[in-house]
Amino acid sequence: MNDAPASNAPRRARVRAPELVGKGGWLNTGGKEYTLADLRGRIVILDFWTFCCVNCLHVLDELRELEERHRDTVVIIGVHSPKFVHEAEHQAVVDAVERYEVEHPVLDDPELATWKQYAVRAWPTLVVIDPEGYVVAQHAGEGHAHAIETLVGELEAEHEAKGTLRRGDGPYVPPEPVATDLRFPGKALRLPGGTFLVSDTTRHQLVELAADGETVLRRIGSGERGFGADAFSEPQGLALLPDGKVAVADTVNHAIRTFDPETGEVATVAGTGKQWWQGSATSGPAREVDLSSPWDVAWWQDRLWIAMAGVHQLWTYDPATETVEAAAGTTNEGLVDGPAAEAWFAQPSGLAAAGDRLWVADSETSAVRWLDTDLVVHTAVGTGLFDFGHRDGDAAQALLQHPLGVTALPDGSVAVSDTYNHALRRYDPATGEVSTLATDLREPSDAVLVGDEGSGDPEIVVVESARHRLTRLRLPEEAVRVESVAHRTQRAATEVGPGKLRLDVIFQAPAGQKLDLRYGPSTRLLVSSTPPELLASGDGADTDLARDLVLADGVTEGVLHVSAMAASCDDDPAIEYPACHVHQQDWGVPVRVVEGGTERLALVLAGMDEGAAQE
Secondary structure (H helix, E strand, O other): OOOOOOOOOOOOOOEEOOOOOOOOEEEOOOOOOOOOHHHOOOEEEEEEEOOOOHHHHHHHHHHHHHHHHOOOOEEEEEEEOOOOHHHHOHHHHHHHHHHOOOOOOEEEOOOOHHHHHOOOOOOOEEEEEOOOOEEEEEEEOEOOHHHHHHHHHHHHHHHHHHOOOOOOOOOOOOOOOOOOOOOOOOOEEEOOOOOEEEEEHHHOEEEEEOOOOOOEEEEEOOOOOOOEOOEOOOEEEEEEOOOOOEEEEEHHHOEEEEEOOOOOOEEEEEOOOOEOOOOOOOEEEHHHOOEOOEEEEEEEOOEEEEEEHHHOEEEEEEOOOOEEEEEEOOOOEOOEOEEHHHOEEOOEEEEEEEOOEEEEEEHHHOEEEEEEOOOEEEEEEOOOOOEEEEEOEEOOOOEOOOOOEEEEOOOOOEEEEEHHHOEEEEEEOOOOEEEEEEOOOOOEEEEEEEOOHHHOOOEEEEEEHHHOEEEEEEOOOOOEOOOOEEEEOOOOOEEEOOOEEEEEEEEOOOOOEEEOOOOOOOEEEEEEEEOHHHEEEOOEEEOOOEEEEEEOOOOOEEEEEEEEEEEEEEOOOOOOOOOEEEEEEEEEEEEEEOOOOEOEEEEEEEEOOOOOOOO
């Protein structure tokens, strides 16, 4: 029996919505600033997001249809709330809004002012405000578009009847398009003939460039977002296959495609076009298994390895059997080494095969990891989700900031596209040292080694994503010296009392739905901590969404990792095959143990926390 808290509580607690404040100002409004009073009469959906977060990108895609269908009654406002220092830069937010085709107003909130006012604890979080300015629902994580669509319909009817609904054009003003050959390119590959194939991510194309890295030879794909023989959706990683074809990580289509440079043919070899959810198959015929935001690909050990950023795993595709399977990672987000099946990743986004090692750029932990031929995961650089910066030296104390690419170098070291530090870094396994090869690169996301490796004068071509170009660099003999900088995420730690801590994950089934109990419990809660010694008891998996944790004596701070899932289905006996929806979210909650701290930690998956709501 499931005893999820407040599962049948009324949905409509009336909480006045705090004002929208952001030091970075407004984007996509033609220069106009907005208050909630300006939006009165409209249904407002606040999308708290940050552009490093793949789950936030999933939600942007989930909301596109709703946004279009209700454009005259609903105003979606993205509240950009940064995790990394780079994400607090205004120009970086401007770039991200264009890169991911965000077609609604965005409030740039670099100091997390609005995040704090709404007591948000996770990216992504959606908050629904009714036409009279009251918060009526909050949802964390993915899979809530159907519930919000239902709520929007109810609010439209209710406020149309009351005369408080105001229809009309919204405040969105699109930016002027910019003409460049590439637009936010993601990854690059050198083809056998010496030309470059580049994933032109924001334009949904592949582009072949001449050996100079500049001259456009041809474009592959219509340029419109789609999933067909001539269409991609934000493609990223590229890998040359033994048969001469190129594997393409078609990220937002959740698929692996192939491109034949000889014939120009594009085919789908893995994925269904639908996003993988907890409970879906993790192996089987490649065209029948869902994937989740594949970000990069590499050929290693007679398989195509896939950086499955959307579920924090590595998968493989075997062309010989035309099958896929999850190969490393548990879907929990974090940094845990060990046997592949037990390891944790955090948005792996770059791969490089190098002999007996598969290198991994693990972006959300700002880490470089590697997998050996015994399928054991190791960490070369990085400590976890909340520490990042630009610091060279011994790898044990070196810092990166959200790297998206790794490139194997001839001497056994790896170049790291240190994306949010705008730098190209190097890790040398022989010395255990991290150095800086180049700075003043704008969001480098990948690099390709070129030149005669035997000449002693190799060059590297870097994908400068936010400068929309490839940049050729000579690898320096001496590393660039930079001033060391270390950061921790801006999120304030939650002060909790010592000893017992009540964890409540709030989930209220959307209107017209109920928890799906046909095949047993429809909820799952997994709790762990960093360091593991933080929890004396309460870790592990169970089906209840409420749990009593006990914090260990002597550990004063750490991170609680909470993963929750709930499945709900249409509550109508007349429907033979009810539609079901999975709601899921992972939280990493920094905590500090202090006398007088809270004894209850409430995390909202969907609904309202009645224990905290006030009129």
